[in-house]
Amino acid sequence: MSNKKQIRVGLIGTGLMGRIHTNGYKRLADFFPEYEYVPVLQACCSRREANAKAFMERWGYASYETDWKKIIERDDIDAVDICTPNDTHAEIAIAAAKAGKMILCEKPLARTVAEAEGMVKAVEEAGVQNTVWYNYRRIPAVTLAKNIVASGKLGKIFHYRANFLQDWTINPDLPQGGDALWRLDVDAAGSGVTGDLLAHCIDTAMWINGGIKDVSAVTETFVKERVHQGTGKKQAVGIDDACIFHCHFDNGSLGLFEATRYARGHKALYTLEINGEHASIRWDLHDMNRLEYFDHSDEGKVRGWRSIHITDGDHPYMHRWWIPGTSIGYEHSFIHQVADFFYSLQSGEPCHPTFRDAFETQKVCEAVLDSARDRAWKDTGVDWVEKV
Amino acid sequence: MSNKKQIRVGLIGTGLMGRIHTNGYKRLADFFPEYEYVPVLQACCSRREANAKAFMERWGYASYETDWKKIIERDDIDAVDICTPNDTHAEIAIAAAKAGKMILCEKPLARTVAEAEGMVKAVEEAGVQNTVWYNYRRIPAVTLAKNIVASGKLGKIFHYRANFLQDWTINPDLPQGGDALWRLDVDAAGSGVTGDLLAHCIDTAMWINGGIKDVSAVTETFVKERVHQGTGKKQAVGIDDACIFHCHFDNGSLGLFEATRYARGHKALYTLEINGEHASIRWDLHDMNRLEYFDHSDEGKVRGWRSIHITDGDHPYMHRWWIPGTSIGYEHSFIHQVADFFYSLQSGEPCHPTFRDAFETQKVCEAVLDSARDRAWKDTGVDWVEKV
Amino acid sequence: MSNKKQIRVGLIGTGLMGRIHTNGYKRLADFFPEYEYVPVLQACCSRREANAKAFMERWGYASYETDWKKIIERDDIDAVDICTPNDTHAEIAIAAAKAGKMILCEKPLARTVAEAEGMVKAVEEAGVQNTVWYNYRRIPAVTLAKNIVASGKLGKIFHYRANFLQDWTINPDLPQGGDALWRLDVDAAGSGVTGDLLAHCIDTAMWINGGIKDVSAVTETFVKERVHQGTGKKQAVGIDDACIFHCHFDNGSLGLFEATRYARGHKALYTLEINGEHASIRWDLHDMNRLEYFDHSDEGKVRGWRSIHITDGDHPYMHRWWIPGTSIGYEHSFIHQVADFFYSLQSGEPCHPTFRDAFETQKVCEAVLDSARDRAWKDTGVDWVEKV
């Protein structure tokens, strides 16, 4: 292991994403042992020292900081991993890029297209490797879906639909703001389900099915006021609790997307379905190791939706893991993204989705919010050119 | 049985719906033996004599006609059942109403709101009993869904979504027009999936969740030209192959609807889902004897979606059939509608959906098509007052 | 219709099976219109006159009897349908055969092999058409399963397993005996779940997979005493509440069967699964319109269990019904058996399962009960020669 090239990671933000990214770094060498680059847990950062120190000790970071700027300034950091609330992404990423750091940024890239644009400019000017944690691409079933579509098995695509249904904010007594609930605070999050959930669906959709041209959306805020944990006062809720949009893809297919945090009974039900001329595909996150596939070329009498248990060695990423029939979990999507990022360092290719890819997703999100506000169709201006 | 009151039915149209309605009439007395009214198969009608005669012989009608006007004129007909293409509904129904006949009309009520309006006026002026065959209400699982919502178990409703996915028109060589394929001919059908499939979804939705206030829609015609069986020539396809819309219900919930005939792998996948504050419900036509139900008040550790096999004696309509665990089929929804219609004759109540109820559905369909055409939100003008 | 040949049916027993058979007779002409023979509802019979008369009136029989012997004696009866408890099958069937009547007998054929043997002898000596109502063969998905196996698609068969799980007798206060609960009375029923439920599983199994050679079984009676409705006294329960057996088929495959009325949560869960060298099949009665099929020859990456919705025109029996995607129900299996019986009259072939076929099933049932009693393997003596 001694002759591996070490990438010293500075992780900013010690919440759920901080933990799951760290887990990814720590497992890379075990499961992708031939890779040339390995991460080193150099520093973690949280504004609150107790947090920062505890995180360092638990996860084995070599040091900690309480000011993210220190992470950027340190010479012994090669890559910055941004796991903080959305309102900080742009400032941190731009500073990191200017400092010549590689960047792995949590999604959504930013709160707005304007913010995102500056970030893309920064990383491209700096020429630093960059990626955005749209992790669902790396669930083997989703990767296989992408590969099946790319193979042409579906023929012309007619429909793409996705939704992301949750139910955790139904209680009107839940406050907004603060460490745990910044996703309900529009200033910190930029938007509600659009940036948090639909952004995932849009990223996967464009990756698989190409650019989204125009959108027509509706949003709803079911609970109009919540106590803000910063001010302690009841304040208007500025985020979208639910968002639905339909759209046209560049390839002529119709898209349909919905996300909500008010779908009682669904914890994190990200589902997608693609209907093509010859075949169709379905997937959902709750049963993430399965892919459903319908192939019209099967003999008529025995034709049906196939439930494929995505646990064989010839399924994407799965030769890294155990044996057929045995599942992997949510965290593996992050391990795979770590792996692909580190592989990109040796291949010299971009690690998609790059900031530029995520910028296109940001355009769709913004068009969606604009459309909902204006009750009108909006062109997205997306220019989808990602190569796979 | 001799002292039952006989209702002499004249059935117009001998296609699939003609057959399945007839089956309904023939089974009423066996399974609803205490009802006071019974149907008599008095006459069937098809423009083509061979059809009409064969249908009469096969199903046991007492006579046949080749001109629907004869059915209306005959004194020995009490009720007219309209199973013809959509472009004929208004003329037949209005004539039948004027002749004082009861009317059971296939859905959608008409091609347009204007046509439908005349039909409502006619039946209401004539004071004749009337109903429209939105049969899915009478699938026991769907009726139970309605009852659960009406009981208040769901609390405030946040989301209603439904789709109706088919795949039978993907082949571009399929012609339009003619006896079997009039649904592809805009003149006969009025619209494509909007009137054929979404109308069902809208009827169920408003029955369960109340009026739809405004809509924003998109439609698509994937195959632009098809040979017309009437002219023998390739002609522009005027129908919508696919339609998606989102909407607001009067009760503040968001609606999402989609129908298509280009969803490879789905034969007749009508699904619906309702998310409320306390509970949620799901159903799909392919597994029509099941209802999925999530109740948040269940103890946390063992809380999950319940798959209810709707085959017990205390499920709607099911005491009429066999034993717990044994399924009924598609045709039973029509038998139930026949039963409810005949029961309404003795109770003196309307048999919902009446023409007026279906008129409201028509308004939504038209607003949807207008919205898609104009790329703009449309108010529906729905005034939903149906009592249950 | 006038030149159809009429078969005058005398139905003995007016319970659930009496109703569902009658429904079958009444629908034959509508859905199998080209068949040469049609049933006529000539007489029904129940020991209690009120029952017999009400049944006659409700279902449209021409007459009724209160003594089954009258049915046998009447010249205007061509076919006798035996729907009475098991203890009466032999006497009625033998008398009917001697009188030259065709016989349709409910399953199980008899309580014992000895009784069944006399019945086979009687019908074969009399040369009368005969069949036993093992109706599950005629569920389209099950028929398709049979056809798939017969086609060789599975290759060598390794495993056949079936179970039939119910939960309706868990309550120890449920009495035994009487009209409704004779199935719990060993004198009337002969056995418990073995004759009632496993007999179905065995019939299907041998039809699809050939003869069962030997068996090793265990039975259990969970509730040891129940009030008998005849005597009004608490009496020992003589039936098997649950039965499990494993076995060898003639073709070398292993069989596994289980039935119980103590499986909380299952109403009538008859499931079967067949594992072959190249493919496997699964089915269950609760979702009777689906067949699951796994084909190892599918491309590896997209190989999975197919869920086939058995509602297409090229699925067995389904061209008789509605359109793709629309389900049929439990009662249709009986309609199909009526149809196949009436078709057999014009084809001159036996209508399987004949009494002889059912006699072989009886041998397995008896070997199972013997095995459980003696805690030892038992040869069945089955000589399975049914042609398909």
Added chain:
Amino acid sequence: MSNKKQIRVGLIGTGLMGRIHTNGYKRLADFFPEYEYVPVLQACCSRREANAKAFMERWGYASYETDWKKIIERDDIDAVDICTPNDTHAEIAIAAAKAGKMILCEKPLARTVAEAEGMVKAVEEAGVQNTVWYNYRRIPAVTLAKNIVASGKLGKIFHYRANFLQDWTINPDLPQGGDALWRLDVDAAGSGVTGDLLAHCIDTAMWINGGIKDVSAVTETFVKERVHQGTGKKQAVGIDDACIFHCHFDNGSLGLFEATRYARGHKALYTLEINGEHASIRWDLHDMNRLEYFDHSDEGKVRGWRSIHITDGDHPYMHRWWIPGTSIGYEHSFIHQVADFFYSLQSGEPCHPTFRDAFETQKVCEAVLDSARDRAWKDTGVDWVEKV
């Protein structure tokens, strides 16, 4: 972390289990950070030096050995983890016990009851902490099933059934013996599916439902001869390819178990179902994050099997992981067992299943094989006293 007590592990065997155990050790501190004891990867061992060295380097062991006796002899090893083929378990474990090492032994404990007995004696005399890797107990859904039954929610248990279906040995050209295929070689494995798969099912079953009293079994070897990789010659296959048995539990319930490697379409389908008086439970390994639960006390009309997504913080072990709706995988069952073993060091309690618990499972396995051989019921002699 510095004041944690270190347990230096010597791992013998570098196959799949060696890898997945190692992964468990490496993740303990991250996810169970407050535990007092931590593992140290002190040494790994494989007979082949290249293997041993590569494994050491990949996984970060401090040293390696090629002779397991060296692991036992070393003073710097506290715990021995036995991941070698079954024929070596007894010798290694007895030696390790005598050397005062803690032992974590792969399942099945041994090839025979006699071997197992010596192992139990050794660890109990030595007073060393010991456990056997029946990992499925630690899948959260299975642990929850256990807890539900223990809570009394099911009432009296009537039925317990489990099967473990695979399809990886259907190809007759697959050899037996050697590193990868020792499971097909009876000398190395002791038995086929009985020790490999049913042992898992039996362990879970007795843990949840108590002791198994007697068994009646059948086994089958479908492929009679395979080339042995040791000798290069075709040799008789001595293992059971498939095994079925039924049994009585001490609590009066009936058990039914089946395992096979010839169930085409099933990769590792371990399923279990428990039917009680008031409720039932189902689970399967392919969808390991779900538990199905039926509660008869639910209101009748909305009663059904609940599909519980076992990903909430109040589900067993799940507060250690991510957020509701996000799955964990197969490897987590091993991490949980590592955690429970290390917790047992601080609690001073045994870590079930201990060698003694696994000894009872061994008795059932042996009774099953004896029963199949003799075609007769066998008492197991199980004395199940495990406390939970």
